[in-house]
Structures are given as C-alpha cells and as structure tokens.
Amino acid sequence: MSLNDLAIDVPHAAAGAAAAELRAALGDRVLLPGDDGFDAARTPWNVAVAQRPFAVALPRSAGDVVDVVRAATLSGLRVAPQSTGHAAAALGDTDLSHTVLVSLRGLRGVEVDAAARTARVLGGSLWNDVIEAAAPHGLAALHGSAGDVSVAGYALSGGLSFYARAHGLAVNAVRAVEVVTADGSLVRATADENADLFWALRGGSGAFGVVVALEIDLLPIADVFSGMLLWDASRAADVAHAWAEWSASAPETATTALRIMNFPPLPQLPPFLSGRSVVVIDGAIEETDAAASALLAPLRALEPELDTFARIPAAALVAVHMDPPEPTPSATWHAMLGGLPADAVDAFVASAHAPGLFVQELRHVGGAASRRPEHGGAVAALAGDYLLHSIAMVPAPEAAPAATAAVRQGVAALAPWHIDAVALTFLDAPGADRAVAFGDAWARLRQLKLDYDPANLFAAARPV
Numbered sequence: 001m002s003l004n005d006l007a008i009d010v011p012h013a014a015a016g017a018a019a020a021e022l023r024a025a026l027g028d029r030v031l032l033p034g035d036d037g038f039d040a041a042r043t044p045w046n047v048a049v050a051q052r053p054f055a056v057a058l059p060r061s062a063g064d065v066v067d068v069v070r071a072a073t074l075s076g077l078r079v080a081p082q083s084t085g086h087a088a089a090a091l092g093d094t095d096l097s098h099t100v101l102v103s104l105r106g107l108r109g110v111e112v113d114a115a116a117r118t119a120r121v122l123g124g125s126l127w128n129d130v131i132e133a134a135a136p137h138g139l140a141a142l143h144g145s146a147g148d149v150s151v152a153g154y155a156l157s158g159g160l161s162f163y164a165r166a167h168g169l170a171v172n173a174v175r176a177v178e179v180v181t182a183d184g185s186l187v188r189a190t191a192d193e194n195a196d197l198f199w200a201l202r203g204g205s206g207a208f209g210v211v212v213a214l215e216i217d218l219l220p221i222a223d224v225f226s227g228m229l230l231w232d233a234s235r236a237a238d239v240a241h242a243w244a245e246w247s248a249s250a251p252e253t254a255t256t257a258l259r260i261m262n263f264p265p266l267p268q269l270p271p272f273l274s275g276r277s278v279v280v281i282d283g284a285i286e287e288t289d290a291a292a293s294a295l296l297a298p299l300r301a302l303e304p305e306l307d308t309f310a311r312i313p314a315a316a317l318v319a320v321h322m323d324p325p326e327p328t329p330s331a332t333w334h335a336m337l338g339g340l341p342a343d344a345v346d347a348f349v350a351s352a353h354a355p356g357l358f359v360q361e362l363r364h365v366g367g368a369a370s371r372r373p374e375h376g377g378a379v380a381a382l383a384g385d386y387l388l389h390s391i392a393m394v395p396a397p398e399a400a401p402a403a404t405a406a407v408r409q410g411v412a413a414l415a416p417w418h419i420d421a422v423a424l425t426f427l428d429a430p431g432a433d434r435a436v437a438f439g440d441a442w443a444r445l446r447q448l449k450l451d452y453d454p455a456n457l458f459a460a461a462r463p464v
C-alpha cells in the first residue's frame with residue numbers, strides 16, 4: 001500500500017451516480033470503462049503500466065478542470081493529474097478504482113514573451129512545445145533529455161537538464177503556477193500571491209492540485225556546443241575512468257552524462273547500434289567553440305568511433321540523448337552518489353552488463369544544481385555529485401519482475417557510494433522514500449498538504 005492509498009475515507013458513492021455527475025460536468029470529455037477511447041486515454045507513456053481508473057477526464061480548459069475536481073469531490077472520488085504518464089510507474093501501486101485520471105494531454109499551448117524572456121505554458125504542454133515556441137526568439141528552456149515529457153510534471157519535481165550545472169534545476173525557473181486546488185478553486189500562486197502554495201507546488205507538484213498553466217523563465221541561448229562521443233563497450237573501463245576524472249574538474253558550464261547501453265538486435269535501430277553494447281558520453285558545454293574543444297580534448301584523445309560534438313541550435317539539444325521517441329515500456333531506479341572514485345567506476349562498468357539491463361547511466365550534477373537559490377520552493381537543489389540511473393525494458397507484462405530486479409541490482413551495485421538523497425523526477429517506481437528529497441522542508445510540506453488538501457483528494461506519482 002502506498003501513501004496515495006492512505007486517502008481519508010473517500011465516501012463510497014454509487015458508481016452510477018458518480019458517473020452521471022462526471023458526465024453532467026464534462027459531457028464527452030469524460031470517458032468511462034467501455035466508452036470508445038477509454039483504453040487509449042488511460043494508457044500512459046510508460047505502456048508497461050496498466051492504469052485502471054474509475055474514469056478519465058480530458059479537460060480542454062481550466063474551467064473543465066474546475067468542473068471535474070468539483071464533480072469528483074461531490075462523488076467521493078479522488079483525482080490524479082497526469083500529463084503524459086512518463087512517471088506512471090510511480091503510481092503503479094496506487095489503486096485508481098475510485099480515482100478520476102485527469103489527463104492534461106488536451107491542454108497544451110505556449111506563449112512566449114521574448115522581451116521578458118518568459119513563457120506561459122498550459123498545464124499539459126510538453127517541452128517540445130516550449131522549445132519550438134522559444135527557438136525563433138533565440139531562447140531556450142531548462143528541458144530534460146526527452147522533449148515529450150511535460151513541463152508541469154518535470155519542472156515541479158525538480159527537472160535536471162543539460163544546462164543544470166550552469167543554471168540550476170528547472171523548478172527554480174518557475175515564476176507562477178495556476179492550479180485548481182482541492183476545494184475546486186482556480187488559484188494563482190507566485191512569490192507574492194499564495195506564497196505558501198507556490199513554495200509547496202515547487203516540489204509537491206500534483207499532490208497539491210491540477211496545474212492548468214505555469215510561467216517559466218527562458219534562457220538567452222540560441223545555440224550550444226553539444227553532441228556525443230561513442231565507443232564500443234569493450235572500451236567502457238578506459239572511457240568511464242577518463243570521464244570520472246575529467247568530470248570531477250569540469251567547469252559548471254559543462255553538464256554531461258556517461259552511459260553504457262546494451263541495444264537489442266532490432267531492425268528499427270541504426271545498424272551501428274543494433275545488437276551492440278556501446279559506451280556514450282553526451283551533454284552540453286556553454287563555452288565558445290575553442291574553449292569547448294579544448295575542454296573535450298582529453299576525451300577525444302580516447303578516439304571515439306563517433307564524435308558529434310559541435311555547435312548546434314539550442315532546439316536540437318533535446319535530440320542528443322536519443323531518448324525513445326514513442327511511448328515505451330520501461331522500469332527504472334536511481335540513486336545519488338557523493339563522488340565517483342576509481343573503485344566506484346569499476347563497480348559501474350561491471351554492473352552494466354548484468355542480464356536485462358538496457359542502460360546504466362551516470363549524470364554529472366553538482367554546480368548550480370546543488371545550490372539552493374534564496375527564494376526556492378520545497379525542492380530547489382539536488383544533493384550529490386552524480387546521479388546513477390538504471391533502465392530496463394519491459395517488452396511484456398511478465399517481464400516486469402525481472403526488469404525491476406535488474407534495475408534495483410544495477411543501482412545496488414554502487415551502494416557504498418550512495419548518499420541519503422533522491423532526485424524526485426527520477427523516482428519512477430513505488431516504494432522509494434520521497435522524504436529525503438525534501439530534507440528539512442518535508443515537515444512544512446506535509447503541514448501544507450494538510451492545509452490545502454485535508455482529504456487527500458489528489459493522487460500523485462510522488463505523494464506528500
């Protein structure tokens with residue numbers, strides 16, 4: 001049982017009456033089991049997760065969200081906001097049979113204020129939407145490695161980008177949140193208005209309401225030095241040791257990752273990757289071409305088989321990490337590491353070849369990502385110098401236990417270097433201790449949850 005399941009006593013309304021209430025509020029923008037489109041609407045990006053909600057609401061406006069929250073409350077149902085379902089596995093142990101899944105996938109749109117270097121994005125907008133709208137103005141955003149992740153789901157849980165060591169976590173770029181709270185009101189939260197709620201949302205995310213819009217800062221970055229270096233996995237030990245040493249003294253302008261990737265033999269993969277294990281370094285370096293090239297020289301000296309590092313439009317950065325372009329069944333686990341000494345590197349390389357592991361990854365954090373800005377919210381910084389991330393594919397439901405075991409084992413392999421910290425956005429499975437992501441802020445966040453959502457109306461991937 002998860003914290004989500006410890007909801008206050010939700011009155012057990014007759015299912016028929018609850019369905020009628022929802023229909024009256026949203027018409028055909030609510031789908032019930034048996035309705036055409038219900039199965040597609042309940043299916044998350046992580047298609048390994050079978051979500052069985054009472055209903056799926058597909059709001060097209062903030063008013064629709066108000067209506068569905070009120071109708072759900074009247075009917076004794078809970079509400080789970082979801083934009084894409086990238087983090088659906090974290091909701092995997094939550095019983096949704098008395099919950100309306102509020103899918104924000106129809107509430108997308110971005111308006112850029114180029115002079116102010118900000119964007120107002122609707123609650124279900126994807127990073128791709130922001131990147132596309134910002135690029136013509138020579139502006140970039142603190143998006144992560146996948147463009148089809150939502151702004152709300154990523155930024156309000158931290159958000160680690162390839163700009164993170166230079167510019168900090170994406171959560172600190174959030175200026176305003178418009179949210180429908182548990183009492184069914186549409187509230188604007190900023191540093192000056194509803195400041196407690198603004199603090200709580202920045203970390204508390206979907207546990208505090210359904211976000212219908214956010215305002216975020218953009219960066220004056222039109223192009224960036226970025227790309228990847230790739231070697232056969234037989235070079236993994238050399239490359240990993242070199243990167244560990246290199247990254248330990250890399251400037252904050254460089255945010256990079258090291259991955260060992262075991263590709264299955266698949267016809268849709270490029271031939272140089274299909275059925276092969278490779279080691280890859282990728283990321284972004286905010287320096288002149290000359291300075292970035294000088295910085296990369298020790299890694300290039302290892303003679304990668306592929307080297308795509310060059311100045312690229314900032315909008316192309318989102319493709320560099322080669323995240324899957326389509327919904328993908330996967331299991332993941334992660335840990336924060338305090339450092340990466342040589343024996344940790346050896347353990348990392350050895351662990352990457354465990355059966356079932358698709359990707360064994362280290363992301364370099366620290367720098368601005370580890371510094372809490374003065375007016376930060378409940379989550380504003382990330383402890384640790386490296387993030388260890390293990391990913392396994394779940395090609396069929398019966399593969400889930402083995403995939404989960406593989407990623408847990410991948411992360412456990414570096415247990416001596418784990419620190420007591422987590423990155424909320426990388427919490428994509430039930431059972432992790434979320435409290436450590438908040439440190440001293442946890443007690444205040446729990447109190448604010450009781451103030452704003454005393455009946456625990458909202459079911460979140462990362463419950464408070």
Ligand SMILES: Cc1cc2nc3c(=O)[nH]c(=O)nc-3n(C[C@H](O)[C@H](O)[C@H](O)COP(=O)(O)OP(=O)(O)OC[C@H]3O[C@@H](n4cnc5c(N)ncnc54)[C@H](O)[C@@H]3O)c2cc1C
Nearest residue numbers: 081083084085086087144145150153159160206211425461
């Ligand atoms: C392929 C892949 C690549 C990734 N890359 C990165 C990366 O580079 N950096 C990084 O930090 N993370 C990364 N992540 C993790 C990702 O940022 C988180 O899982 C994030 O929470 C996903 O948000 P989502 O809205 O797309 O997913 P969802 O599953 O839809 O949402 C997750 C949770 O966010 C909340 N939420 C979402 N939308 C709303 C809303 N409108 N209102 C209220 N609450 C909402 C809800 O509580 C929901 O349960 C990656 C994940 C994947 C699968």
